[in-house]
Amino acid sequence: MIREASAEPVRPVEERLRTLLMHALAGDVAAYRAFLQDLTGHLRAFLRRRLRHLEHDVEDVVQEILLAVHNGRHTYRPDEPLTVWVNAIARYKLADHLRARSRREALQEPLDDDDELFAVSDTQPALARRDVLKLLDLLPERQRLPIVHVKLQGLSVEETSRVTGMSVSAVKIGVHRGLRALALKIQRTYR
C-alpha cells in the first residue's frame, strides 16, 4: 500500500487490503466498505505529503481517487500487487488535479501561500471543498435517480426499478455510467 510515515510495514497492509478487495469484488459490501475506509487513510497520508502547499485540496483529491478506484475496480487482477495498481491510479488522479488546478490558476489569482501558516496538521479529514452531492444534480435523471436510490438510500436494484419505473438493467447501467460521469464532472469543477 501507499506507505504511511508513521506506520506499519507495507506488506501486511497490502495483504489485508488485497484480501478485503478480493471479497469486495465478489460482492461482499462490508469488506468493500472496510477496504475503502482503510484505503482512505493511506491516501490521505500520501496526499498530505505531496500537496504540502495545497492542504485544502487533500480531501477533494482523496475523494477523486476513491471514486476512480471504484470505477476502475474491474481492472484489478488478483495476481498483481495492489500497491502498484492503487499507486498508478492515485498518481494519475493527482496529476490530473494539479494540471486542472494550474490551468485554473493561470486564469485566476496566484497561489495563496499564507494558507500554510494556519493549516492544521491533524489526521482528521478536512472538509472537502467541493460537494459531490451537488454535482450529482448535474447528472441526467436516468443516472441520478439510480444513484440516489441505490447508492444513497440503499434500496435494492429491483426496488429502485419499481420506484422509478426504469428496467433493472437500466438501473444498473445508470449507477455505473453515473459514477463515471460524476468523476468527469469533478474534474471539470476545477476548470
Place this chain on the structure above:
Amino acid sequence: MKTDDLVSMLATGAAPVERHVAAKRFGWALVLGALGALAVVVTGYGVRSDIAMLLHVPLFWAKVAWPACVAIAALATVARLGRPGKPVGGWWLGLATPLALVWLAALLLLWLAPPGMREHLLLGRTWRSCSFNIALISLPALAAALWAVRGLTPTRLRLTGAIAGLMAGTIGALTYCLRCPEMSVPFWATWYLIGMSIPTAAGALLGPRVLRW
C-alpha cells in the same frame, strides 16, 4: 459530502464485479471494427476478383501476416495500458519486430532489384490512394477500439489512444488486403505503414479527450 459518506455511498449496493468485462468489450470492438471495415471494402471498393487464387500464394499470406502480427501486439499492448500500473514490457518488442522485419525485407529487396525496377517496387500503381484507403477503412475500427478502451482505466491517455488507433489501423490494413492489387514488400512497408499511422495519430489526438475517466 464528507469522505466517510462517499465511502458509504460507493460501498452501498456495490454489486459483484463481472469477470472478463473488458475482454468481452474488446471482443465486441474487434468484431464490430472488422465488420465495419469489411462493409467499407465490399461496398466502397469491391474485392479483388482473383482473391480465391491468391489464397494459394505464399506472398499474399506474408502480406496478411504483417499487419496481423502488429494487430496482436497492439491488442496486448492496449489491454495492458488500460490497466493502471501494468507494464507493457516485452510487448513493445512485439510491436517493433514485425515492423523491423518488413523494413529489413523491403530494403533487401530494393537493394537486390535492378535499379530500373526500384521505383515500381516502391510505388506500385496505387501508392497515391493506398494509405488514404487504409485510413478510411479503419475508421469504424477506430471508433470501436476507443469505445473498448473506455471500458478500461488507462493512465497514459495519449499513448493508449495511439495504440488503440494502431490496432484499428491494422484492421483496416488487413481488410484492405482483400482489395489491394500490390504484391511488393517495399510497397507495403511504406504505404501500409503510412496508412496505419493515420489512425494511430488520430488516436493519439483523441485519447486525452475521449479516454478520460
